[in-house]
Amino acid sequence: xxxxxxxxxxxxxxxxxxxxxxxxxxxxxxxxxxxxxxxxxxxxxxxxxxxxxxxxxxxxxxxxxxxxxxxxxxxxxxxxxxxxxxxxxxxxxxxxxxxxxxxxxxx
Amino acid sequence: xxxxxxxxxxxxxxxxxxxxxxxxxxxxxxxxxxxxxxxxxxxxxxxxxxxxxxxxxxxxxxxxxxxxxxxxxxxxxxxxxxxxxxxxxxxxxxxxxxxxxxxxxxxxxxxxxxxxxxxx
Numbered sequence: 001x002x003x004x005x006x007x008x009x010x011x012x013x014x015x016x017x018x019x020x021x022x023x024x025x026x027x028x029x030x031x032x033x034x035x036x037x038x039x040x041x042x043x044x045x046x047x048x049x050x051x052x053x054x055x056x057x058x059x060x061x062x063x064x065x066x067x068x069x070x071x072x073x074x075x076x077x078x079x080x081x082x083x084x085x086x087x088x089x090x091x092x093x094x095x096x097x098x099x100x101x102x103x104x105x106x107x
Numbered sequence: 108x109x110x111x112x113x114x115x116x117x118x119x120x121x122x123x124x125x126x127x128x129x130x131x132x133x134x135x136x137x138x139x140x141x142x143x144x145x146x147x148x149x150x151x152x153x154x155x156x157x158x159x160x161x162x163x164x165x166x167x168x169x170x171x172x173x174x175x176x177x178x179x180x181x182x183x184x185x186x187x188x189x190x191x192x193x194x195x196x197x198x199x200x201x202x203x204x205x206x207x208x209x210x211x212x213x214x215x216x217x218x219x220x221x222x223x224x225x226x227x
Binding site: 001092098099101 | 142144152153167168169202204212213215216218220221
């Protein structure tokens with residue numbers, strides 16, 4: 001199975017900060033990586049697919065990049081609505097797997 | 108609107124069975140792969156299984172293989188997750204989700220609200 005390691009697992013940031021989350025895969029993913037946002041008590045929502053493509057309706061302050069085994073999600077200017085937990089997911093090989101999550105909290 | 112609604116969760120004893128349902132509406136159900144994902148209290152997301160649009164293809168995570176089965180009734184736009192031999196570590200919120208409309212490689216673009224399963 002492909003393991004996804006997210007870092008950091010927790011980060012504290014202020015409104016307006018630039019935030020970067022990384023996701024490292026145990027083997028290459030051919031860009032089949034997605035990012036989700038999950039707020040407390042809510043289902044996850046898709047932010048990014050194919051490593052760097054913004055899902056319809058997602059604000060442009062979100063961006064992502066990567067290939068092979070290393071991927072990043074960046075929020076260019078953190079907004080109050082962005083405080084949440086973020087997960088990466090690989091869709092290259094079954095079983096599909098998620099990273100452990102990165103919780104973004106208000107400093 | 109496009110939505111998925113899970114039901115069937117509850118509190119059961121270890122070793123019991125439970126059947127979850129995922130009812131779809133607002134889209135052409137027969138063309139979409141459906142997934143189940145769970146989240147234990149305070150923990151991350153765990154992908155469990157998928158069923159292809161026609162029900163022919165399925166895959167299970169090792170953690171549930173041999174205990175859980177997945178099926179679908181396209182006439183009722185519903186996917187089922189039969190869970191047998193439940194264990195305390197199956198306690199979680201169970202979500203169903205739809206594959207992205209453009210490609211199954213693009214992730215899950217519609218999620219239900221989840222149904223809670225407690226094994227105790």
